[in-house]
Structure formats: structure tokens, C-alpha cells
Amino acid sequence: MQEPVLVSPDGHEVADLADALPSGRFVLGISGAPGAGKSTLARALATAYGAPVVPMDGFHRTTADLVARGRLDAKGAPDTFDAEAYAALLRRLHCGGDVLAPSFEHGQPDPRADTIPVPGSAGLVLTEGNYLLLDRPEWRPVRLELDAVWHVVTDDAVRLQRLVARHVAAGRAPSHAEAWVERVDQPNATLVEAAATRADVVLDLSAWSGRLERGGPRRRS
Template structure:
């Protein structure tokens, strides 16, 4: 199956016969998780109405820099233990259980590189929540709790060169010079990506980017 429309069919099917479905999209940094999640949500809302589907990023659960400084982890920001994994899992459980109220979730501001409380709203009538993040399939206790709250997790496979170039461009766009960005990627992003790839076999589906679209 190729294309966002076919993948949107699969995502919509998760909500069949239930109040709300939660779909996770995992993959390494820069693999295109957010792009796929946004495309799925846009297509589902175009079919069913605004807010029928909502995108909720795991990045909203980055620990703020003040906490990373306290913990001595700011030099590897983005590693699994620089997120509030249990807080994220608690939000996912609430999104599954509370379909009577609007639920507010944190977002992430790239310009500031900081989480922003209450930036995302999941209306009571939302039927599909698509949440994307690196560590949804990580085999560690705190991340397994988050995985248990999701109906399915899809893993976005990436071409190594495309992933590397895209991530380098992102770092430069948000303030690092190219040499600094490459050093950060080698020291932080590459080890994180290796940890993410270890969970790929636990995905319910694997999605590959092809010619501006996707296929299973």
C-alpha cells in the first residue's frame, strides 16, 4: 500500500467500534515522523471534519533545560532519559479514558528548544490521536508503559544519507554551525538513533518514505 490516503484508511480503521484510537509513529530523529503524522491527521480531518484527528507530539515531554542542568544531562538533550516518559504515558492513558472533556497537552517550540505547556488541545470528540516520537518502541520500563497505551505503533524507516542530511539542516536552521551540528549528531543523535532502531522489530507496521509519499 502506497500513499498517505491508504495509510489514513488504516489509521481510521483503528477507531472503528471504539471511542478513540491512539496511533504512535516512531523512528529516528529526522526520519519524517512528524511529517507523516501531520499528513495522516490532515487527511482524516479532511474526510471527517476538523478535530476528528489530532497530532500530539512526544517532544512536549522534553525536560526543560533547567531540569536537564539540574540532572547534568543537557549535553545529551534528546536521549531517552531527558524526557518525562511516565508523564507522557499518563497523558496517553487519559486520552484513552477521558473522551468527555477537552484534554490539553504540551507542545514543543523549536525556536526555543523548550516544551510549552497546554499548547495542544485534544477535543472531546476526537476519534484518532496520532502521537510521534523517537522512543515509543524502546524496551525500557518507563517507555513500555507508554507503548501499552497505544493501539498500534508504526515505525518510519529511513535512508541513512537522507536522515543525516535532514537532521544536519535542522540543527543548522535552529542555531548550530555545521561543525557543531555534526559533532552533536555524532555524540548524541547517532547513539539515540541506534537505540531507536533496536525497537523497529516491535512495530505493528513499518512505513518507508518513497518519492514524496509512503508505503508499507
């Protein structure tokens, strides 16, 4: 993996990278292991640049589908997402016009279709998820549809605490949450980090406060 960019508490390194992106439609992927800070970074960029966010989580397979496949207990693993549908939506983002993307909320069983509007006028569009860089046949088309991917890492102890807290907030007992992190999230994290060499930039968010301060205005056509 390339040398990470150490992100300061004010996040100016991220703002500098974002300000240097080309104008016009640009689909930026944010990858990272579970709990690394992908969603937080995507939200901060969305606020600073007025960019819509299309989460990979919107392409979770439905509970009924996972039950039929015998994979409900592995929800979150690469094969529990519809990578083909995800790549197809990313492809549509490059074609112009308004697009509706699905959303997903932790604690809810299934994604909700057509709930995130991406206007044709949007320049920067963000998408975030674990497996954007995964070097597997069903996931390679996802990477091909992304103009760039920023991979995020953070202190592992903090990341694991976040994961357990997330599962508890979604309704799992603490012991169940810890077991799930060890059995499902950590093996997935190993897969994600093994693919990080395919990223354009690696960002270490360990010291980042969650704020994003821009150094100057950014113009997009």
C-alpha cells in the first residue's frame, strides 16, 4: 500500500485534494475497512462541496435473497451485495441526466429503492463502501466506473470500537456485536486492506476531527 496522507484535525489535506479534482461530472469512490470512517468523510465532502452521496450499502441483497442463498449470517461479506447492479448505477451516473439511487440504514433489514436523487447538474458525485477496490470478477466493473478512489485507514482500536457501537445501536447485544465483528467484519477488513494497492490516494484519518476546512472556493461546471 502506498504511503498514507496523514490528515490533520481540520482536514485541509482532504480539501486540497478535492479542490484539485477536475470540473464536470466526476465520480469519486471512498473505500476502507468497516468502521474506518468512509461515511464520515463522504458526509463532510458532501457538505463542503454540495455533492450527492451514493452508498454501496444501498446494494445489500434483500433479506429474502440472503435467506435463499443461505448467507444471512454473513451479511456484509462481498457476495451479499449486488455488485452488478452497483456497477450499472455507477455507469448511469456517467451518462448524464437525473438518477435515483437506493439507500440503506443500519438496523433496517433491506435497502430502500430510488431514495437518493443525483441531479444531472451535479459535478462531483461521491460513493463509499468497503469493496470498491476488490479485485474479483464481479467487483472489477465497479472500480472501472470510478474516476478515482480514495482509500481511508484509521487507528485499528478506534475502528473496532466504532463497529461494536454501531452493531449495538442497531439492536445487537454487546456480546453478539463483539462476536459479529470478530467473525464477519474483521475477515472483510482483511479483504479490503489487501485491495488497497489499487487506490489512487490513501488517507489516514486517525487524527482527523471530522471537520473539513476548505482553503478556497471550488468551481464546477
